[in-house]
Amino acid sequence: MDLQTLLQQMINGITLGSTYALIALGYTMVYGIIKLINFAHGDVYMLGAFVGLAVVLMGANIWLAIFVAMLACLCVAVTIERVAYRPLRSSIRLAPLISSIGVSIFLQTLMTLLKGPQPVGFPQVVTNTIYTVGLVKISTVQIIILVVAAVLMIGLQLVIKRTKMGKAMRATSEDLRTASLMGINVNAVISFTFALGAVMAAAGGVLVGMYFNSVFPLMGVMAGLKAFCAAVVGGIGSVPGAVLGGLFLGVAEVLGVAAGLGSYRDAIAFGLLILVLLFRPSGLLGQPEQRKV
Amino acid sequence: MDDFLKQFINPYYLQVLMLLGIYLIAALGLHLITGVTGQLSFGHAAFLSVGAYGAALLNIHLDLPFLLCLLAGGLLAALAGVFVGFPSMRLSGDYLGIATLGFCEIIRVVFMNLEITGGARGLAGIPRETNLLTVYILVILTIVTIYRLQNSRFGRALVAIREDEIAAECMGIRSIWYKVGAFAIGSFCAGVAGGLYAHMLQYLNPADFGFVRSFELLCFIVLGGLGSISGAILGTTILTLAPEMLRFSAEYRMMMYGTLMVAMMIFRPRGLLGGVDLRRLIRSSFRSRDRDTTTPAGG
Numbered sequence: 001m002d003l004q005t006l007l008q009q010m011i012n013g014i015t016l017g018s019t020y021a022l023i024a025l026g027y028t029m030v031y032g033i034i035k036l037i038n039f040a041h042g043d044v045y046m047l048g049a050f051v052g053l054a055v056v057l058m059g060a061n062i063w064l065a066i067f068v069a070m071l072a073c074l075c076v077a078v079t080i081e082r083v084a085y086r087p088l089r090s091s092i093r094l095a096p097l098i099s100s101i102g103v104s105i106f107l108q109t110l111m112t113l114l115k116g117p118q119p120v121g122f123p124q125v126v127t128n129t130i131y132t133v134g135l136v137k138i139s140t141v142q143i144i145i146l147v148v149a150a151v152l153m154i155g156l157q158l159v160i161k162r163t164k165m166g167k168a169m170r171a172t173s174e175d176l177r178t179a180s181l182m183g184i185n186v187n188a189v190i191s192f193t194f195a196l197g198a199v200m201a202a203a204g205g206v207l208v209g210m211y212f213n214s215v216f217p218l219m220g221v222m223a224g225l226k227a228f229c230a231a232v233v234g235g236i237g238s239v240p241g242a243v244l245g246g247l248f249l250g251v252a253e254v255l256g257v258a259a260g261l262g263s264y265r266d267a268i269a270f271g272l273l274i275l276v277l278l279f280r281p282s283g284l285l286g287q288p289e290q291r292k293v
Numbered sequence: 294m295d296d297f298l299k300q301f302i303n304p305y306y307l308q309v310l311m312l313l314g315i316y317l318i319a320a321l322g323l324h325l326i327t328g329v330t331g332q333l334s335f336g337h338a339a340f341l342s343v344g345a346y347g348a349a350l351l352n353i354h355l356d357l358p359f360l361l362c363l364l365a366g367g368l369l370a371a372l373a374g375v376f377v378g379f380p381s382m383r384l385s386g387d388y389l390g391i392a393t394l395g396f397c398e399i400i401r402v403v404f405m406n407l408e409i410t411g412g413a414r415g416l417a418g419i420p421r422e423t424n425l426l427t428v429y430i431l432v433i434l435t436i437v438t439i440y441r442l443q444n445s446r447f448g449r450a451l452v453a454i455r456e457d458e459i460a461a462e463c464m465g466i467r468s469i470w471y472k473v474g475a476f477a478i479g480s481f482c483a484g485v486a487g488g489l490y491a492h493m494l495q496y497l498n499p500a501d502f503g504f505v506r507s508f509e510l511l512c513f514i515v516l517g518g519l520g521s522i523s524g525a526i527l528g529t530t531i532l533t534l535a536p537e538m539l540r541f542s543a544e545y546r547m548m549m550y551g552t553l554m555v556a557m558m559i560f561r562p563r564g565l566l567g568g569v570d571l572r573r574l575i576r577s578s579f580r581s582r583d584r585d586t587t588t589p590a591g592g
Binding site: 035037039083084087088091092094095096098099101102103104105106107108109110113221225228229232236263264266267270271273274277278281282 | 333380383384387388390391392394395396398399402403405406504505508511512515516519544545547548550551552553554555558559562563
């Protein structure tokens with residue numbers, strides 16, 4: 001592989017990786033706060049793609065589509081949390097997990113019933129010109145993805161580090177009970193976390209739908225799992241870790257395919273996941289777990 | 294036996310009953326890993342697929358007798374279980390679950406690309422050897438074995454690891470060996486179940502053994518009540534038969550299945566039989582009846 005191909009593949013990998021990162025943020029934040037692997041998150045992403053598609057079909061531009069998808073997914077995620085996870089907060093760890101799988105099956109079947117199982121194409125909403133920068137080519141769609149992802153991630157970082165709600169989120173993820181003793185409305189914080197995660201995933205859904213030109217009810221399954229891997233690789237519970245993990249897996253996947261491992265595409269992310277876990281059990285940027293007696 | 298039964302039961306329901314038995318064997322294996330030892334496994338379907346492909350390929354290519362194929366499939370799966378169990382020395386809790394999930398997906402992709410397994414087209418032409426009698430003899434054998442195992446020195450060590458690994462190690466339990474052992478036995482069950490599955494459907498497709506199947510098995514044991522054999526049996530029975538019972542709702546079937554899972558968790562978060570000890574329940578109900586009859590009037 002010469003330098004030009006390598007750089008080109010890096011650009012493609014970073015584009016794919018930033019969509020993984022957008023989804024991974026939702027997994028990592030929710031896990032950081034209530035230690036729940038939210039398997040319905042991938043389906044929230046799928047819903048975002050469908051809402052975005054519907055808005056675009058009504059003749060709106062891509063920005064409006066992303067915005068509406070975000071709002072819709074926010075409502076859905078907060079409702080899911082309220083109905084399926086909140087009653088289970090004090091029960092055994094596996095109970096909300098099973099509940100999230102139930103929600104995931106529900107959403108997938110619902111969308112299959114409404115839209116049919118076949119992939120739907122995404123209309124061309126932006127004129128896709130290809131720019132040549134030095135050695136590499138980059139398309140308008142890729143630029144949009146990179147810019148939107150970067151803006152959202154910086155925004156999220158600002159929310160977490162600079163706002164009062166962000167401070168409450170950090171306190172809650174440190175220790176839920178102590179945070180509630182300090183007068184933090186823990187339920188509101190958890191709802192807010194789900195909402196933030198869903199907003200990121202919705203944007204990711206619309207962008208991926210546009211990038212790969214296909215939206216289908218099961219699109220959240222593999223993307224969600226890989227994004228979840230990304231969150232774990234980066235260190236689950238860590239926001240910069242999710243971004244790093246997403247980019248890492250995206251680049252690795254694209255380079256792997258370019259190196260002729262195309263048929264093993266889906267295994268690359270999981271192989272890396274196992275390797276990282278074996279050498280750094282708490283992920284690249286995660287805090288090592290303390291074992292207390 | 295099957296021909297005899299076919300006079301009474303519709304062959305389709307016979308198939309469902311066999312599938313139930315197969316899932317029972319696999320779920321009991323997972324029960325040992327997750328329910329008894331407390332090691333989260335999202336990759337049980339991988340062991341099922343190793344057993345299924347192993348047994349089917351041995352039968353097709355080497356023409357070995359059916360029971361030997363089942364045994365070999367089980368042993369192959371147990372080997373895979375040991376292979377996965379070793380990383381569990383370093384990982385705990387959710388991280389172990391995630392690693393097993395990754396393992397499950399890798400196995401699926403490998404089977405999808407190998408020449409000998411027929412790739413994505415699947416493996417066809419497996420002789421039909423599984424019948425209801427074999428399945429249920431093996432189910433009973435598994436239940437008895439797991440029950441005996443759970444109440445042995447080995448089983449008590451596993452429960453100790455589940456309750457508190459550090460305390461268990463302080464008591465002189467080499468938790469690594471016990472955990473790997475639990476993985477090996479649990480995967481053996483899954484492997485045998487896989488062999489039965491292969492020889493029932495006569496066709497295998499890697500897509501059937503994705504992580505969705507793993508979660509299904511996990512749901513079986515959690516919904517019934519994690520950590521109890523009767524719970525695992527009840528959960529498996531309900532969730533295997535539910536899609537058949539819900540058939541009246543046609544295309545809304547899976548939607549109702551999902552809702553059912555959420556509702557069952559919300560109303561019985563510890564599982565249907567969670568916290569219920571059947572033996573004690575039966576014993577105490579007998580005892581209270583005894584007391585009623587032996588207590589002198591007015592005493």
